Amino acid sequence: MNERVVVLTGASSGIGRAAAKAFAARGDRLVLAARGAADLAVVAAECGNDPLVVTADVTRRDEVEALADAAVQRYGRIDVWVDSAAVMAYGRFEDLPAEVFERAVTTDLLGPANVARAALRHFRGQGQGTLILVSSLLSRVTVPYMSAYTTAKWGARALARTLHQETRDAPRIHVCTLAPGSVDTPIYTSAANYAGFVGRPPPPVDSAEYVAARVLRLADRPRPQASVGLANRVIELGYNLFPPFYDALVTPLMRAGGLGRARIGPGAGNVFRPAARVEGGPGRVSRRQVEAAGVLAASALIALGLRAARR
Template sequence: MMKEIRLTGKTIVITGASSGAGRAAAVEFSQYQPNLVLASRNAEVLEEVAAECRGFGAQVLVVPTDVTDAKAVIQLANTANDWHNRLDIWINNAGVLAAGDFDATPIEVHEQIIKTNLLGYMNGAHAVLPFFKSQNHGVLINNISVGGFTPLPYGAGYSASKFGLTGFTESLRGELTSWPEIYVCDLFPAFLDTPGIQHAGNYTGKQLKPAPPVYDPKRLAEAMVNVANNPQSVTYVGSTSLVLKLSHALFPRLTASITDMIMRKYFKVAAPISSTSGNLFNTVNYAMSPYGGFGRPGKPRAHRKYIAAGLAAGVLAGFCLTLFKK
């Protein structure tokens, strides 16, 4: 039986709330009438999201914030706490992506990805933990993605940031053992139908699309709500997430090689496109909805054929690998 959701009146901070999973989460949480603090670099779009959330009865505060700026994130935490003299839940969600050969992608691009995806989450945790400790409770939710355990060829900076996040949160969780009411919760969603890939830096020369199956970001938003209400250390969102976790755990090199092969095959037929830094260094004003238009939102059954094929391929690959080693 699902635990009753009690979030009314709680102060919840969501970073990266202007589009994609963050925007979906803001709308999902708003239906429980919390005090929502929405943060991202795009103040104009945040106001649009805030108006939508207020329509569901939530109180909403917009705080434009660049998570790569540690001082700005501290100010975000202070502002959130001062609003209703409480800070209950912090959701690290802001993230960026760039694709391309590692050595053909500018090093400042790799640096910016790590500043946003890894240091941005560390900035969030560093800013909010003093409040959690002073009140002896709090929930820190980290949207990590399958990139936290599955390497992404042609996305080395992204993989470095996400693998780093996994180590960081596991370390932090151990450090907080003596604080039983402070929770560090990691979410590992599979590929989502968000605009993230449209906002990505792209140095491949080819148009990017997420690999199927592509999941509805509402599923991740619902998982965030459930974890905020009933904290769990690790949550896999979408069956594909768990399949990829097991695949990499059992056959790490083979998993990376197959991923590389699939991507190289895709690049041969993908439409050409000019190089772009996307939203890495500046916010953008296009494709700001929760959805990217790549999947079939609300139809998880459509993914089963992909999941079954993936399982079969993984089993066959493992079996063949075992034979070749004999």
């Protein structure tokens, strides 16, 4: 299927930007959407082939519906919709301002719901289409200092599972979720922060381009769920089989790996409005380093888990 029509929400940065460039390299027709017009223009130039660019906020249902209609008006259909729009907020739950918590949950939970509603409306009319919701390992485990993001991702996973059930009557309509572990994107440094230290992706860390390749694979061969991350399965295993052990370790590990040493004052980051994109950062690693870190982390977790089980 050459020259598919692909809509990407969250296309201005991170996984969305990498996926847009990967789809463009294959000759697909793109509709790029995000809140920040300046960064969208840069991504459009990188993609080439005159993509349709629409400034839209996934928390605004009317803007998402208008985005879908604009895509159909220009290209006549929507074959694939990839939603990777998300924001983060660091800090203990009681330290997060209520409005920051609520806005983050709105973006990361009601945003995918708005996207799914608009996409399914067109997919039903066409009789086919693939919706790919970029989720997170944190839709399956919990960590401290990220209550808003984790709450929203757990809810979004429930939504996706429900959509799988409700689209069983339409075998050519696919709803897919992709759950990456740590990914080197600007979401950590642009996040709201009330933890006192800049956030960072804990190792092992994948590149946005590596995750984008899995997005394309789902577009080609849809499946309900996929996971990206060398340590994901081990972390999920520890979370589900050894809850007390996991809970005892996760806070010090989060402080050591999920928060940097650079101090930062409290602020809402890009939760309410787009911020300038800054690529790279403390998570920029080679694939070989990622694999080595993943093997070491998995081995350590398995050994500690077996030791706890024996006790």
